[in-house]
Amino acid sequence: MARFNRKSVQAALRSPVRTTGRVLRTHEGGRGAERDERSELFLLSVANFVSQQTFYEDGAARDDRFTDLVRRLAVSDPEWTAGLLGWLRGEGNMRTASLVGAAEYVHARLAAGATDGPSNRQVIASVLRRPDEPGELLGYWAQTHGRALPKPVKRGVADAVRRLYHGKALLKYDTASKGYRFGDVLNLVHAAPDPERPGQGELFQYALDRRHHPETAEAPASSPVLVAHRELMAVPAAERRAMLLAPDGAERLAAAGMTWEALAGWLQGPMDRAAWEAVIPSMGTMALVRNLRNFDEAGVSDEVAAGVAARVADPAEVARSRQFPFRYLAAYQHAPSLRWAYPLERALGHSLANVPSLRGRTLILVDRSGSMWSPLSDRSQLNRADAAAVFGTALALRAADADLVEFGTSSAPVKYGAGESVLKILGRFGNLGGTNTTEAVRRHYRGHDRVLIVTDEQATYSHYGDPGESLPAHVPVYTWNLAGYRAGHAPSAPNRHTFGGLSDTAFRMVSLLEAGRDADWPWVQAAA
Template identity: 80%
Template sequence: MARFNTRGAGPHGTSRVTSTGRMLRTHEGGRGTERDARSELFLLSIANFVAQQTFYEDGTARDDRFARLVRRLAVEDPEWTAGLLAWLRGEGNMRTAALVGAAEYVKARLDAGATDGPSNRQVIASVLRRPDEPGELLGYWTATYGRALPKPVKRGVADAVRRLYHGKSLLKYDTSSKGYRFGDILNLVHAAPDPDKPWQGELFRYALDRRHNPDTAVPPDAVPVLAAHRALMELPVAERRAVVTAPDGPERLAAAGITWEALAGWLQGPMDKAAWEAVIPSMGAMALVRNLRNFDEAGVSDKVARRVAAKISDPAEVARSRQFPFRYLAAYQHAPSLRWAYPLEQALGHSLANVPALPGRTLILVDRSGSMWDRLSERSELNRADAAAIFGSALALRAESAELVQFGTTSSSLTCRPGESVLKVLERFGSLGGTDTTKAVRRFYRGHDRVLIVTDEQYTYHAQGDPTEQIPADVPVYTWNLAGYRAGHGASGGPNRHVFGGLSDAAFRMVPLLERGRDADWPWVA
């Protein structure tokens, strides 16, 4: 009888999300496992819309847990924490969590007098990727810790300002609705212009002037977009509609940095067919996706609609927009016209580019219990149940041989036909009450080569034991956590037991690596 040369004899990769061995209770009363601080912060970070309620944690409690973990690890493990925050704002695409985390990182290290690891200034600059984010970070800092700004915060923000401020960003983000205007930020952090950008000095002077002397501020000619914008602003209202309908109207609007949000105010009239068709060429892919209903209501032509469809379904545009897959599902559900259905289906498919084509037999379990129906954020109509269904369906459709199962109090197998649309598979999912992960595993596991569970890991007290213990130790189990709660449903970190997380498909890139015996490091570690 073979003792060592068995199916599980190959090298086993390990993942970084690890358990401490301490047993906890999940929010639903089931037995759970505690994760170490780095693992807990990682999973919480990539699922946390700051200040948003979740099914089991209110926004304040969740944010407090996030801040405590960042402050602790900023002192104990600054290299790892700084890497997490930069990745979180970049590839992780979690904007607010990264800004809050950077502020808490700096505060903790200043309080502790810590000087090792990445500098505070560097961490602040690393999370500021959009021109409105210096103001967002300063707003969080002053609301939480008062108006006194430490030097590292000032210097990090100043570094970002030199990189991010330009003519179009000033027109788009420097508005009266903001507590911190561009001029306020320049005053607070004493940002000097970048010497490699000779026009930036005039831009900074204009930002200060329009903040403190708005009636007399004159846009500089050295910044062409501001000069073009000034020319359009000076046009009498009666002549503005002619710009929109002119053959070169789209080019003039784009050169002047007129966004779709600003166009109606400039026209002082409705966003009709002509207005939309003039501004659509300069709109980004996600702005187009958000306005599909408006295009239909205004009656934009089929010719323009085809251009919109081509842009929103272009793989490069989807990758550039860095949107989570469920954004396209939301657009699909709310777009009134069928002419958008196929482009959105294509875009959703492109947004799932990292989902691997798994060989062999795969069991995919998708959590459809009550806690999964909590909205992803207060501004989103989408929920974790639909996000889980998207990922589970994509995995099933790409796998060589997959059984797709939805589970809650009960469980059932769902049909997936080769070549079928993810959106069609989604229509077969339902709502299944409580959470009995263990029962679903026992019912459907039949010698599969791997098991993937997409869930919030909050199974009920009715379930008996760790769900992953029902699966042989030599069979890989991948849990994708969509909520970031403290307790997990099973142990992780050892061979064949892996936990990922987040609202994008990026984590699935690790599955083929792990199955080839490669260790899966943190995403920001080369």
């Protein structure tokens, strides 16, 4: 009798996150699974805001765990680690963790005398994507490893400087509040101007002059934005507010690279309606989102507000901003007036464009336990519980047939209708105490084709075992880990998949797995 070689046979597929087989305890005392080093670093990286407290782990302990893992894997597995760091800053859009990781990667490999794998110079350059980041990386290196800069760090930063430094960047980021000004960076790394960028040599010299001789520094004629800025600064203070009301006021601010942060200082007075309406046309989308309350308090006109709303809700703008969906959720929760609610809801919907449309029947479990109510970071007003609820709801709305459930000590279905607002459904979730994941799975699983769990994985003890043990082995279980704690709520196995954070990449991996292909690390998929 044929038991295995049957027409209906399906491969049991694995995600890249693996466990070692060693049993740990979760912070709640439940049975946990230790992950291998690569898996632990990946999950910690995508949930790591650096120096930020979590419910169970202080910032210093998380940072130590992160840097220790980077340093070990930089030597033992440099190709994989370099790929992680480049992806983390690029598609993963995690800025600080990637900068810290790159510095520790290079330091560890220099200390070990390692020469295999990607060059240290390439790794440094790969994580520097914004003009202020060369200074950020040098600041981290100085406070952690001292002021002496190894050649690979200098050369990697120099490569990035040639790519990133331009006139508008200098006006926005080269401020007196920074420990490393553009001129300091140039002095340290000796970046040569890019011959393909005419005028960059003059720009570099101007950055040096304004750092060391600001009283005599003269903007180069080859940079229109710096010349326009110099002319704007020459306008007498008494005439500046009137200039904003002129027909070309907004255009002059934009041409001079004037940011909303710098405008109040230039005006030497408050940001009133005229000031905001003049600078709004040149503001970036996320700057608009952060200032909705300020617009209302200043009384910007309905016409201007309508323009802001249109940009915030524009799908192309949302894609270009590369912001995580919870940015829009936080703005929605704290927007002062209803005129911003609909555009923010639309923006949130656009940011969830890569959520898969799942066939068959799906059980979606959203963790609303006490540990999920800690903020995403010390600077965020949004908590993991609401971020998880938004993603779980989006998955349910996109699926062909889904049961949406919230769980903690107890569990309950969350009702929703097809086409209903994600943000409206969010209001139906509650706070449910502990983390009895296994009980929620046992109670609500009714022959579904797959189970999706959005959680921090810190399950309480259950005599029924881990959540996956309550399900048939052939049923795929997908876990989104929001916190990056060391112990997972279940071991990795065929049809048991764990993803880090709440990124578009993780959602795409579901499609790969269900198409009958083992999912690899996201940067490997991106290169394939």
